[in-house]
Amino acid sequence: MTTAATWSAGYVTDTAYARGYYPEQSPVHLALAALLLGVETDLPGPADEVSYLELGCGQGFGATVLAAANPGWRITAIDFNPAHIAAARRGASELGLTNIRFLEADLATLAEDPLLAEIPAADVATLHGLWSWVSPAVRAGIVRLLNARVRAGGLVHVSYNALPGWQSALLLQRLVREAGRRLAHGSVEQARAGLELARELVAAEVPGLAKSEVARETLKRLEKTPPEYNAHEYMNDHWSPCWHAEVAGELAAAKLDYVGSARLLTNFVDLLLTPPQRAIAARFADPLLRELVVDACAEPTLRHDIYIRGTRRLSVGARDTALEAVTLALPVPPEQIAYRVRMPAGQATLSEAFYGPMIQHLAEGPCTVGELLALPGLPDHTHNPGEVVGMLVGSNQALVLARPGAPMNTASRHLNAMTTRRHLRVDTMNQPSAMASPALAGGLPMALAHFYLAERFAAAGGIDADRVDTLRWAREFAPAEAPAEEVEALAKQMQDVLHRHGKLWRWLGIA
Ligand SMILES: C[S@@+](CC[C@H](N)C(=O)[O-])C[C@H]1O[C@@H](n2cnc3c(N)ncnc32)[C@H](O)[C@@H]1O
Structure with missing residues (x-):
């Protein structure tokens, strides 16, 4: 057992889980x-x-x-x-x-x-x-x-x-948990000790770990995750x-x-499976068998x-009408949109001729999918709002506005300010978090450092990113002893972030 708590039924309870928005x-x-x-x-x-x-x-x-x-x-x-x-x-x-x-x-x-x-x-x-x-x-x-x-x-x-998907990395989990429990006390230290041993074994080319891409990638990812996350991930009795x-x-x-x-994007089987794999999966009407084949291929x-709780199928027409009413917003400037997206079966390509004009239009402000599909000059393409929403939102290159134009409310403003005040430090700057937004009816994922920027940008009120003195902000944010070049680099980073996200923050009323 990781802890002495009898009510925990083997789940980690000696350290609080990391805060996250999903x-x-x-x-x-x-x-x-x-x-x-x-x-x-x-x-x-x-x-x-x-x-x-x-x-x-x-x-x-x-x-x-x-x-x-x-x-x-x-x-x-x-x-x-x-x-x-x-x-x-x-x-x-x-x-x-x-x-x-x-x-x-x-x-x-x-x-x-x-x-x-x-x-x-x-x-x-x-x-x-x-x-x-x-x-x-x-x-x-x-x-x-x-x-x-x-x-x-x-x-x-x-x-x-x-x-x-986890098959080739079962050894990693077992090793971290069992070794950790024998080497250290407390779930955070146990996970740390177990992961350290796993890394040594990868370096020593132990086949069960070193040959598993999942194990190697997982170990790399866990270098950046908070220690309490690793403890909850690995030290429970019943992980399976x-x-x-x-x-x-x-x-x-x-x-x-x-x-x-x-x-x-996972729902577009064409992007997950190669043509021969797709041909096999398409033979099965049984959804569980089809899903098993898809999981075997995409892992x-x-x-x-x-x-x-109770499926009601929509006609294609009814589905498309509902999707055309959805309002999208562009989270980054048009020149930063990726027209190629990596997928298990290779690359998914967004046709620039089709999506380019939509992206340019979205750069001016949020609009509905119906408006996008009605833009003049779009090449002959299937009129498929499902593809537009699935590809743009699925690749995180568009956000859905549940309440277009809704202003910020007091509770969201206070929560966002509280997150900055309590959690932003020099060592947590890159940690992921999210700002509450009534327009999104949820959170906008962003690094903690961006909270600071969004708040300063909001306080500067209505000016464009180019006119902001980020050097002054960087000086205020950086530790007093930080060398001048580091402060200048930080100011430049701040400027880049404002160019990347400033417009979206304004549309959402965050800034
Ligand atoms: C890995 S954490 C995920 C927390 C949160 N959903 C997230 O993703 O940030 C799992 C959570 O389940 C809780 N939990 C585990 N077993 C539970 C049980 N038997 N009853 C209620 N909560 C439980 C733990 O305390 C922990 O907060």
Whole structure:
């Protein structure tokens, strides 16, 4: 056991999990993904109330961003670690949020607990980083809870470490956990010791690690992740990657049907599979067999499955009409758009003749997909709003505005300022976080250093990026002893970021 806590059932509880925002959990994003896949959902309108339930919410940052950006939504977030819930409640009460409730409860038994009656029926439920890290008993409890609390037509997002993607790196996880437990005390130190040994073994060319691309890439990625993330990732008793068919089978008991992936590009099988692989996958009508073949070919290590309680299929016409009404915004200047996107089957290419005019138009300001498709001079191309939304949003080159033109609200402003004040330091500058935005009905992912810039940019009010004195800002931000060249380099970086994101920040009302 990692810790002495008996209530933890083998899950790490001696260190708090890292705060994070994951766009895949956003109700707008999940509804959009379902719509793209031709499944009828209620894409939240600007004034709609959404009841959102998050299971295993950690310190509740993602849920807090949603509550701040959407005062009309009701957010319920659950975790069994009292330290997580205490931190989450403190943040929400400092912000004066009245539309969020954090519950301390064990998901293994919550479905049978009187507390269940206090949880509103959910339009959207999400569990990120939970399913493959907890015991079968907790997973069974989650299924009973979803069965009891997801409304008919409600969406569920489940992320999990997947097989066969993790197959070649099973040794890595086992080694980190077992060696860590024998070499150190406390889950953070244990993960550190286990990872160090794994790195030594890779350097010594131990085949089971050195020959696994997943293991090598994972070790590289974990050099940059916070130590508490590594502890929660590796030191639990019950970590076990899952096959899609098993997860879909377990969730079927809650009347949940598989819809597709919250990673939008993953739903374009043509981009995942080579032509011969595609020909084999296309032979199967059974969705579980087809998904198994796709997973065997593309080998994702983390799946972001979307399920729905009761599938209603949309006609192509109805789907396209709904997609044409979606408003998109360009997150970067047009010259920084990538027309080639790396995918498992090679490269996906966005036709410049088709997408170029749309990108130029979006550079002037947000507009609907219908407006983009009606632009004059577009080459003859299938009129397919699904492809436009899927490719641009899926490659992170467009954002969906749930409330175009909505100004910032007080709660979002306070949350963003609080994040800067509490978490931005010289050593955390590059850490990912997210700013709450009512226009997005969620968070805008950005590095913590960008919070500082966005706030300074907002305070400078309405001027363009070229006229900002970033050297002065860099001097104020950098430590007093920083050499002049470092401060100048920082000022230049700040200028680049403002050019890259300044317009978007203005459109969102962030700056
Ligand atoms: C890897 S963390 C993910 C946190 C958050 N969803 C995120 O992605 O940032 C998993 C969370 O599940 C919680 N958890 C684990 N077992 C649980 C249980 N039996 N009941 C409730 N929460 C649990 C842990 O305390 C932890 O906060």
